[in-house]
Each structure stands twice: as structure tokens, then as C-alpha cells.
Amino acid sequence: MIKGKVAIVTGGSSGIGYATALALSRAGARVAAGARRTDRLESLKKEIENSGGEAMVQGLDVTKKAECDAFVDAVVKKWSAVDILVNNAGLMPLSFFKNMKVDEWDRMIDVNIKGVLYCTAAAVPHMMANKSGHVVNISSIAGRVVFPAGSVYCATKHAVTAFSEGLRQELSTRSNIRVTCIEPGVVDTELNSTITDASLQKFVEAAKQMQALHADDIANAIVFAVDSPAHMNVNEIMVRPTAQER
Template structure:
């Protein structure tokens, strides 16, 4: 199924993607499948996940769907185990799952704060904890961690969300420094991207403001292309950070 450019070294790689049922995760799965990757797809919505895996297989690709809640450390471990058991190795883990229920701190939506910390920070850490030993034993591998523009700038209503994405940046850089020459670490920071993240904003005033402020998001495939570029480099080239935003976005 590979139509990969000659300088993209993706064909045959085993790539696991969290949050793969929609948005950036879904777009990344489709693009990497077109480059010949063998995919392990994880998400909570198994109906959409199964449909995506079936679509990839119908196009001649390889995809395994696995139920995954990244806040459950046991499920994350089982997700990585499934990749190794099914394909014999794991070349890349794309830590993509994330939530963004923005609101002012005065709103006191503590349950939403907990959810962002559990998904956006702990989910990434659980993925690293499960996949790092596999990559160490292989003496090769790559982590692609999805951060955000919100991991670089703060804005009202985003204190907790920005905090989680700043944490992803710090965790990724710490992992890069510890990983050594065998394991690559890439942080992708999307700007405003077409996805379901705005749908998770329960605070009506915040959601309406953002929809008015950012009416023209870039498509999820723009981020998928950046991920494919980072994965497709030769093993001795580590693309550490990429920021991809709409041309018109000033923040």
C-alpha cells in the first residue's frame, strides 16, 4: 500500500496511535497507512476505531484496533503488548490522545481539571512507561508526543490545559535527553486544528469565544503530514520539535 516518497522511511514500521478514532489520530492513521505503516489503533470509541481499521485494510493496509483508555495504566500496557504480540515489534508510539475542556479558573470545574491531567499528562507517561522497555530491548524506536501551541503560550481559560501541554514538552525533552542514540523523541505542537476538541468545552462562553476567534482551523491531515515527516527521517535524524499552525493564527 506504500506510495511513500523515496526519502520517507515509514514502509513496514509498526506504529501505535492513541486517540485514533477521530481528528489528528484518525488522519495520522490514514496517512501513515498510505506510507505502508503497520498500525495499532487505540481509542475508547471502538465502533469508530473498528470502522477506521476496516477502511485501512480495505485499502490494502494493515491495522489492528484495540480498545484503549489512556487513563488506565493496565489498558495502555495491554495496548503496547498487543502491538508486539501481533507485529513482533513496536517502532513508533504516537501519544495523541488529549482533551481540552477550557474554562476560567473561577468556574471551579475541578473534575475537568482532573480529566485533563489524567489524559494529557498521565496518558503520555503511561505510554512511555509501557513502550520504553520495548524500544530499549530493540535498541530502536520513536515517541511522537502531541503537545500544542498552548504548551508555549498561556491564555485566559487555558491555565490548566496549557499547564498539561507545558508538561508534555518537559516530559518529552527529559525523555529525549535520557533516551540516548537509539530512541528518537518528537514533540508536535498543533495550532488550531479541525477536531472534536472544541466539542469538549462545556463552558459555553469560552467555546463561543474560541469559535469566533479561530473560525478557520487547518485540517487534521496537516498535522498528520508533520508526523509522517518526523517518522520518515533516517534513524540518525531526530526531528525534536515542530509547530504547525494556520497561517492566519497570531497566538
Template sequence: MELTNKTIIITGASSGIGEATAHKLASHGANVVLMARSEDKLQELQKAITDNGGKAIVATGDVTSKEDFDKGVAAVVKEYGKVDGLINNAGLMPLSFVEKLKTDEWMQMVDVNIKGVLNGVAAVLPELKKNKGGHIINISSMAAHRYFPGGAVYCATKSAVKMFSEGLRQELAPEYGINVTSIEPGAVSTSLTETITDEDVKEMMEGMQEMTTLEAEDIANAIYYSLSQPARVNINDVYIVPSEQK
């Protein structure tokens, strides 16, 4: 779709893939809605976008809170009159080996990586149905395709996102013209790994530092490609990995 004046909500917008995507879509004329918990960072990003001629508003909120999401969508509709798309980007990756029983971290991943996506879809779907069209993009992962050491719970959450995306597509695209895409990156240079507390996993991850990873902008480009297709085209999955990753 043509992105000019299309209103797109981006979760996890304060850094990494979310931040890069906000810049990318705003540069193509979209009204970007910046959602995350860090209001200061969102305001800095908003200023950077508007200083560059783009349009952005801040909707501070926690994706694990259905109430926050509902309030955010209501504010967006009040400001722009509609919602055209959602990018469920917020995610956590505190990898650990199961035997360490870091159950609090397991639950955090379930809450953010799965429930956060569900909350987002529930909040925007009534608006997209009113529009008789739109686009939902969920950030899954290469981890949805294969397990890697320390990633049992993380891989499970991203597998859930991938399958939920396919269910959404089959239910929504033919009936309501709402396209759905699962973006599935491999290793990306972001702050995701900073949440890892398992020392054994940290040591293992150090061995990956020699590999040239993807940049957040690469994923933003994939998101833009998926969004910018004609309404008749649904990009189901974008599986994008570094050239050096096996």
C-alpha cells in the same frame, strides 16, 4: 526511518488527528495499531485502512489505565513481534476560566493529557530498548508556548508534555537511539472544542470561527515527516500554526 512494516501505536485514533495519522502512516506501509475507547469507531477505521490495502489492528483501551496500555502493547508484540513507535495523541480540551472551579474537568485533562502520555511511554519503552531504536511522538500544543484565556489548566498540561518530551529525548536518543518529537499545533479543525462546558469560553471561541484553521491531515503530515527522517536525525519540536493565527 523507512515505515514499511514498522509497527506504530496511535492513541486517540478514533477521530481527528489520530484518524488522519493512521491513514497517512498506513498508506506508507506501516502497521498501525489503533487505540481509543470507542471500539466501533476503531473497527470502522480499521476496515477503511485495510480496504485501501493498508495494515491495521485494533487495541481498544483507555490511556488513563496503565493496565489497558500494557495489555495493548502485549497484544501488539504478539501480533507483529515488536513495537517501533508510539504516537501519544489522545487529549482533552474542556477549557474554562479558573474561577469557575470546574475541578473535575481539570483532573480529566491531567489524567488524559499528562498521565496518558506517561502510561504510553512506560508501556512501550522496554520494547523500544530491545529494538535499540524507535520513535516516540507526543502531541503537545501551541498552548505549551503561551497562555490564552480559559486555557490555564490545558496550557499547563501541554507545557508538561513538551518538557517531558525534551527530557525523554535527552535520556533516550543518545543512549538507546530512540528519537522523541513534540508536535505543537495551533488551531486545528477537530472535535476537541466539543468538550467545553464554560459558556463564557464557548462565546469567546465563536470569534475564532472565521479563521482558516489547520486540518487534521496537516498534523498527520508533520508526524510523517518527523517519523520518516534517518535515524541520525531527531526532529525535536514541530511548531505548526494556521497562517491566519496570531
């Protein structure tokens, strides 16, 4: 049951994170959302509270471990628990490797991998102390299917998928902490706007023409996994648009 649980959502200022925060709140969770764009977080907080929910928001750069620790500490101080962690913050600046966009590689590794590790490290001790919890990591179809111009991005999402399975093996049977890896296909979010490689313009346009998934579709998948019975551990959910072949 989600009702009364404390949920943390990273990357909560837009897209999947924003939709997930709303969905968890509607299901009865108290929701803490973190992101760098605090103005959008305030809009999220207002929307949740106007619907009768409880929310707290805080600026969060997941690439900084100290901020991840401080965010979780603030949640525990306010609500005395962390029951659900949704590691959603992520970047997708696709580029062909030959174009050597090293700064973008570094940023993806910092956000997509280190950010997941830092936030999980901050939350898991509280879950272990309570012998209960649920970690949801947002990976991608790219964590399974590699494609040109996606080599570094795919590598980061392969890492998230592998980390999720290792975390499940370590924590689920020993500490009653469930782990779910969500692997979306094309979703109508801001991710494509982070692509700076001009040679990928056709790719971006093709993605826009597809009937993509909505952020709510992924939020609903997350709610399904988290709201499943205690004896049931939904380890992976892969969701593609019907029109997506690979």
C-alpha cells in the same frame, strides 16, 4: 523508513489520531490504533485494510495503566515489535479557573499527562530492547503560549513539551530512540466540543471562523518526522494556521 514498521496511535478514533493512522498506513506501517470509541476504530481498520494496509484496533482508556500495558502487549504479540508510538489522545475543556471545574481539571491531567506517561512506559521497554524507536507526543501551541481560560490545559501541554525534551535527552543518544514533540495551533477537530464553560462561547465561535489547520496537516508533519533519516532527530514541530496570531 516507515515501511514495515509497527506504529501505535492513541486517540485513533477521530481527528489527528485517525488521520495519522491513515497516513502511517499509506507510508507502509502496520498500524495499531486505540481509543474508547471502538465503533469508530472499526471504521478506521476497515478503511486501512480496504487500501491494502494492515491494522489492529483495541479499546483503550489511556488513564488506566493496565489498559495501556495490555494494548502494547497485544501489539507485540501480533507483530513482535513497537517501532513508533504516537501519543495523541487528549482533551481540551477550557474554562476560567474561577469557575472551579475540578472534574475537568482531573480529567485533563489524567488523559493529557498520565495517559502520555502510561503509554510511553508500556512502549519504551520494547524500543530499548531493539535499540530503536520513535516517540511522537502531541502537545500544543498551548504548551508555549498561556491564555486566559487555558491555565490548566496549558499546564498539561507544558508538561508534555517538557516530558518530550527530557525523554529525548535520556533515550536518544543512549538507546537510539528518537523523540518528536508536535505543537499544533488551531486544528479543525472535536477538541472545541469538550468546552463546557458557557462564558467561552465567543472564543469557540471565533475559532470556528478561522481557517484552521486540518488533521491531515498534522498527520503529514508526523510522517515527516518519523520518516526522516536515522541520523536526524526532528525534536519539535510547531504548526499554526496562517491566520493565527498567537
